[in-house]
Amino acid sequence: MKAELAPRPGSVQEEPVVPPAPNGPSKPVPAGLLPDDHIFVDNVVKRFGDTLVLRGVTMHLKRHQTAVVIGGSGAGKTTLLRMLIALEKPTTGHIWVDGDDIAPLGEVELNRVRQRFGMVFQYAALLDSLTIFENVVFPLREHRKKMSRRDQRTKVLDMLKLLGLEGKEDRMPSELSGGQRKRVGLARALMLEPKILIYDEPTSGLDPITSRMVDDLIEETRDRFQVTSVVISHDMTSTMRIAHQAFLLVRGEVIASGTPDDLAYGDNEAAREFIMASGIAPDRLSRVGDEKQAGDATVKYKAM
Numbered sequence: 001m002k003a004e005l006a007p008r009p010g011s012v013q014e015e016p017v018v019p020p021a022p023n024g025p026s027k028p029v030p031a032g033l034l035p036d037d038h039i040f041v042d043n044v045v046k047r048f049g050d051t052l053v054l055r056g057v058t059m060h061l062k063r064h065q066t067a068v069v070i071g072g073s074g075a076g077k078t079t080l081l082r083m084l085i086a087l088e089k090p091t092t093g094h095i096w097v098d099g100d101d102i103a104p105l106g107e108v109e110l111n112r113v114r115q116r117f118g119m120v121f122q123y124a125a126l127l128d129s130l131t132i133f134e135n136v137v138f139p140l141r142e143h144r145k146k147m148s149r150r151d152q153r154t155k156v157l158d159m160l161k162l163l164g165l166e167g168k169e170d171r172m173p174s175e176l177s178g179g180q181r182k183r184v185g186l187a188r189a190l191m192l193e194p195k196i197l198i199y200d201e202p203t204s205g206l207d208p209i210t211s212r213m214v215d216d217l218i219e220e221t222r223d224r225f226q227v228t229s230v231v232i233s234h235d236m237t238s239t240m241r242i243a244h245q246a247f248l249l250v251r252g253e254v255i256a257s258g259t260p261d262d263l264a265y266g267d268n269e270a271a272r273e274f275i276m277a278s279g280i281a282p283d284r285l286s287r288v289g290d291e292k293q294a295g296d297a298t299v300k301y302k303a304m
């Protein structure tokens with residue numbers, strides 16, 4: 001019943017790797033970068049005044065996988081997320097995206113970096129007074145000003161169709177179900193064709209059936225659009241379903257990381273306690289079938 005433990009991320013390959021240098025030979029190579037790192041959070045400390053919010057966080061977020069950052073309220077999850085999408089700068093440390101250090105960049109370059117990320121906000125964060133079409137086209141109007149109105153419309157309608165929202169473009173958000181609104185938020189996040197999708201508490205406040213649909217949607221999206229997913233969550237059930245790697249953040253420190261199975265069954269007591277405190281028994285969570293691989297469209301779990 002207990003799935004075999006996979007090696008913890010970082011435990012296999014600790015040698016710094018020299019990536020190809022797309023920006024020329026002078027590009028600095030971060031020590032510790034691993035070959036499949038899409039984002040490398042490199043010993044990040046964040047301080048607001050006297051408050052130390054992140055205390056040296058290191059994470060390897062692998063390309064085309066789903067990383068879930070879990071932790072209780074006040075742990076520093078939102079702060080970490082805001083630094084990933086370059087809305088905040090680390091006090092010390094670095095964040096490498098595609099091998100580029102984004103910490104020292106100026107506003108113009110940061111704006112370009114931000115477009116590599118798509119953000120799916122908690123509760124979808126749709127503008128209630130705008131139609132579905134107007135909500136989804138918004139990033140194109142902001143960032144693709146040279147794109148014709150007709151092409152923008154085609155792109156939006158194609159995306160709505162892909163996400164099972166065909167014919168909903170003239171509806172208002174209030175006319176859609178919770179799951180549909182999530183998909184609208186996702187459609188909007190995908191408009192600029194990001195390589196990394198960040199979800200802030202995607203299943204928060206949803207019933208179990210809709211949560212499961214959202215989990216499936218996260219996995220299908222990762223597979224179909226070949227993105228790397230980063231999910232901020234305090235939903236352990238969802239984490240066990242979708243995470244290739246999970247990071248448990250407590251008071252600004254990653255105190256455990258690895259596959260969900262590592263956290264549930266490993267020797268890190270704090271991780272096991274966190275899972276027990278979430279009210280779900282680990283023995284109901286073990287995965288069925290083989291280790292998930294990036295690129296799998298379907299993820300099979302025991303019935304929850």
Ligand SMILES: Nc1ncnc2c1ncn2[C@@H]1O[C@H](COP(=O)(O)OP(=O)(O)O)[C@@H](O)[C@H]1O
Binds near residue numbers: 048051073079080
């Ligand atoms: N701009 C800020 N100024 C001062 N303190 C902040 C700021 N943003 C977050 N904090 C503090 O950092 C800690 C972590 O917050 P946050 O990242 O929102 O945690 P989480 O998302 O895990 O609930 C909290 O104690 C919060 O008060």
Ligand SMILES: [Mg+2]
Binds near residue numbers: 077
């Ligand atoms: Mg938060």
